[in-house]
Every structure is written in structure tokens, then in C-alpha cells.
Amino acid sequence: NAGVTQTPKFQVLKTGQSMTLQCAQDMNHNSMYWYRQDPGMGLRLIYYSASEGTTDKGEVPNGYNVSRLNKREFSLRLESAAPSQTSVYFCASRLTGDEKLFFGSGTQLSVL
């Protein structure tokens, strides 16, 4: 049982480059989330998808786009990466009606 799987684990980008972070869950969860974690800031919600076919902005959505490809997969795209987007990105999922989130192992992204 893999849970929440994120790829890649590490990535280095140059300013202005684009990339997509992939996330898949095998727990049949309805809701999926993208968080970023920065030192001293805790985890902050970027975007979430309450169910297949819907997406909504979280606390820090600027500079990002998301796609809920199907029930299992939720991707995060950086169209034009900036140094301020250097962070560790976590994907999470939960079952509708349950407040508990299950997290992936993260993607460490550096934008130079």
C-alpha cells in the first residue's frame, strides 16, 4: 500500500523555467491538497481539490496552477519559476468527512 506518492523527490530549476509536480494516491480519497513548507512558516495550503473535477485556491496560490486529472492524481504546475518558490512541496489526501490528512514524502525544489 503506497499511500500518497510524489515525484520527483528533488528538482533544481532556473528562474523562468516551468515544471509539474506529480501526486497520486491509492487510498480512494476524494480530496487532495498541495502544501508548501518553509522554515519558520509551517505548512501553507497552495491549492486543493475537494472532489474530482473541482479545484480551489488555498492560502498561497499565486504562481501556481493545478489539475485534478482523475480521482487518484493531482498535479501542481509552476509556469515560470521564481526563487521565492524554493520550498518543500507536500501533496496530501483525505477521505470526505474525515479531517485527517495523509501526506506524501515531499518534493524539495530549488529555484536558482
Added chain:
Amino acid sequence: QKEVEQDPGPLSVPEGAIVSLNCTYSNSAFQYFMWYRQYSRKGPELLMYTYSSGNKEDGRFTAQVDKSSKYISLFIRDSQPSDSATYLCAMSRGSGNTGKLIFGQGTTLQVKP
């Protein structure tokens, strides 16, 4: 002012000590309170989960919620070196809020053998 405040530490204790980790919050609408444990270079994993006020115990871990004071705590008894990690408190307003969690900054704990 952040909705959830948590002392980032670091906190260093000897093996066997009782550890107390705390968070304060400002939003009285929060109903669900969680503690996540995060090992270095790993994702957070749920450790304790409490609805509304009261205590919850699971082995060496006890979570307390005092809604009147807007204060939550996690106690670790007989701490072990394997407890060395970052502990994040998290809370939400309930299922009507689509499960969006508000996290504290995390407290880094080191348990020395």
C-alpha cells in the same frame, strides 16, 4: 498575527524525560485538533487527533485541548531517541470547511540518549 502559534524550539531533553509541546490559537471556530510528527526529509504523519475539548491518550502520548484558553498540548512520557522529530500542531473548523488545515510552525525535538 498567525491563527496558530507554536514555539519552534529547538527543544532538547534527556532520554526518559516528559516532554510538553504546546500551541495557542486565535480562532474559536476550530473544532478538530491534530498533532503530526515529521522526521527529517519525510512527510508529516498523523500522531494524535482530537475533536473539541478534552484529553486523549495513546501509549506514551497524551493530547489535551482547552478550548476556553485556546490552547492545545501534546505530552510525551518516557521520551525515546526515536521521538526526535519536528512536531506540528494542526487544526480545522470542521468538515464544512473542506478539511483545510491550519498548521503551527512546528517544534523540533531532540531526545538525547
